[in-house]
Amino acid sequence: MEALMISGNTKATREALFIALYQKAFPAAAKYISKMGGSFDEAKDIFQDALVIYYEKAVNNQIAIHVNEKAYLLGITKNLWLQKYREDRSNVPFDSADIDTAVEDANEPAVEKLLYYLETAGQKCMNILKAFYYDNLPVKKLADLFGYTSIHSATVQKYKCLEKVRDTVKQKSLTYEDFLK
């Protein structure tokens, strides 16, 4: 994860990071899932969710920079497996109060529709907003990455995109009624 801090969080550095993490931690995670009776596909899905959780925590500085990545990923994998096992066994997940580690998919139809619309109609803005709010890139990096000449123009562009997407959300939520419940 240090590589992201040093050489910047770009698609290429993320790819290199995930290859390294896969090689470092997937064998142990897969071994655990297999021992617990899980399949290859389950091991894959759970490990990929663990990577997402790890990434989100790391870019939000919620993980110490020198944490043992392999042990950390194995820990999340075990938690996710146990959570899944509990949920599969009882259909009443009352005891899943610690669900904040779960990687929920956007499965509400209205949200899906809206995401699909934004992906096709406003991808550039979505990518700028994602870089800033999801990947947590500093504005300076954002400016370099998207070709803005100054921090000021990148900031203005970020707000313009936010406004554009917010307007779309407003307009579409009238159409996709269940979105603004």
Add this chain to the structure above:
Amino acid sequence: MRTSLNELKQIEDHLLRLSPPEDTLLFEAKMILDTNLRGNVLLQQRTYSLVQQYGRKQLKAEIEAVHQQLFSDTTHRTFVDKILSLFKK
């Protein structure tokens, strides 16, 4: 920045808790009086949540691409065999 962008920034500072306590109080008072502002705050919150979901979706696709690359590329044969052998009955 134009006025509407300034309002977006104010809402952002409020939602992401970047504003000092005195500004927060003032902003909350404004929200009580201004239904339009209240609506925009809600919409902006929805927007951040969508951006999160979009980001997560893209990240998952990147991770899946890495998986496909590792499991189809012959240079990683030893790694792949090691994993697959775990699931042989």
